[in-house]
Amino acid sequence: MPLVLPTVRDRAVLRHAPKHLSALAGAVRAGLAALALLPPGPAGIAAAEEACWAPESFRQSERDRPIRTGIAAARVALPTEDPAPPPEGFRPIDGVVRRVDLPPGAPKMIALTFDLCETPFEVAGYQGASVDTLRANGVRATFFAGGKWMLTHPDRAGQIATDPLFEIASHSWEHRNFRIVTGRAMLDEIRGPQSAYQRLRDGLAARQCAPRPGRDLAAAMPERMGLFRFPFGACSRAAIEAVGAAGLIPVQWDVSSGDPDRHLSSAAMVSSVLRRVRPGSIVLFHANGRGWATDDALPEIVARLRQQGYVFVTVGELLAYPGAKPVVAASCYDETPGDTDRYDGLARLLDGRSALFAARTGTPAGDRAPAGAVSPAPSRPARLAKSVLRVHPASPAAPGPLPVERP
Structure with missing residues (x-):
């Protein structure tokens, strides 16, 4: 399928973003300058991308959509490729950046983000x-991809990473809770996605x-x-x-x-998102099979936001806009500080469940049990899972029984 480039209005906004960010002040801008997060020119990427994948494959x-548990393909060794250094x-x-305050006169920019997470x-x-x-619709967006997800979905990860509309970012290796x-x-959870990304680049090359x-x-x-x-929207000071x-x-x-909530209707999602967004917002969705109403709600959300004058940019572009000030919180949370602490039990x-799966299926060649991994809570697992999964917007659904499917 032909790749749709940004709209005329979106391109006008992007022209204001500097090609070189070294002059930006503050820690975030200095970091962005070093990381060079602004995308390269889209035309060359689009041409090469269409050559590497058949149009219908996009x-x-x-x-794609079903989530499969307990299958052999879920056993993925931590990659050993050396990622590019900081x-x-x-x-x-x-x-932790939560949103961005835009300067007076700036366009009504907003960043839609989609998590692509995967448990062990x-x-x-x-x-x-x-x-x-x-x-x-030519909507720019940022995808936070788990490292293991990239390796179990190499073509989809490659299509996203090379699409000029999109930005790909890290969502840990296999979705561990960084509060515990x-x-x-913890270091493997941080390094693993970069190594997976390096493998993706090497494979494309x-x-x-x-x-x-x-x-x-x-x-x-x-x-x-x-x-x-x-x-899980959770972290510790050491993790930061x-x-x-x-x-x-x-x-x-x-x-x-709120899209991991199976009971949330698309109409309710549209209403909730439109009511709470403001210029500089960073909006969380899921695209890993757990965004239950997202496929239906997203077209209306995009259309309504455009009608209200919003311009879609990636998170990197939002942070890099001249005069923008990132709103930085000292800790991780969903809506109020401390509200994700209750998911420690879910993580355990x-x-x-991960340990049980590993015991049933064996360990893939080259893999290793992570040192310092958190041991599971010894009691009340079913009741715990039911209680902690009720409302959390950023966690995977609790796994059911783990039958092992033979290859």
Whole structure:
């Protein structure tokens, strides 16, 4: 399918964004300068991208959406590729970006973001209908992809990472809770996605595409991802420091669509998002099979926001706009500080299910059990799962029984 480039109004906004960000002041702008998060010219990428994938392969497929648990394909070893190092001149920020205050006279910019997360014992989905909506309407967006998700969905990850409309960012390796994970396990969660991204770039570079080689795609992609989103909307002070030390800017959200809630209707989602957004907002959706009403709600959300004069940009572009001031919180949360602490129990439950899955299926070659991994809570798992999964906007649904499907 032909790639839809930004609208005339969106392109006008992007012309205001500097091509080189080294002159931007403040920690976030210095970090963005070093990371070079603004996208390269879209024309060359689009031409090469269409050469590497058949046009029909971009569209929604019924095989993409289902989430499969307990299958052999969910056993993915932590990649060993050496990612590109943090860039020189990067300055970590002391906290987590939630939204951006725009200067007077700035366009009504907004960043739509989509999480592509995947836990250790599952192969998550891909909501092509939502991505199709973004492409058809020329909507710029940022995808926070889990490292394991990238490796179980290499073509979809490649299509997103090379699309001139989109920005790809890190959402940890396999969705651990950074409020309680520590030590080597935490570092693996940070490093793993960068290594997966490096494998993705290397694979594209080696791909034989006609009439242009895949190396055109790899060369046009950023050397590394520059933004990071904490799973569960939860983190510790040590986690914030570790993410910064890895050359990443942590970004959460100020508006959650609530799309992991199976009982939320598309009409309710549209109303909730439109009521709470404002210029500079960062909006959270999911596109991994757990955005239950997102496919239906997104077309109306996009249309209504455009009618209200909003311009869609990536998170990197929002942060880089001249005079913009990121709103930085000292901790991670959904709506109010501390409101995601209650998901510690869910994380322990998921770790327990992961250990059970590993025991049933074995460990893939080259994998290793993460040191310092959190042990599961020993009691009340079913009741705990039911209670903690009721409302959380950024967590995967609790896994059911884990039957092992044979290849």
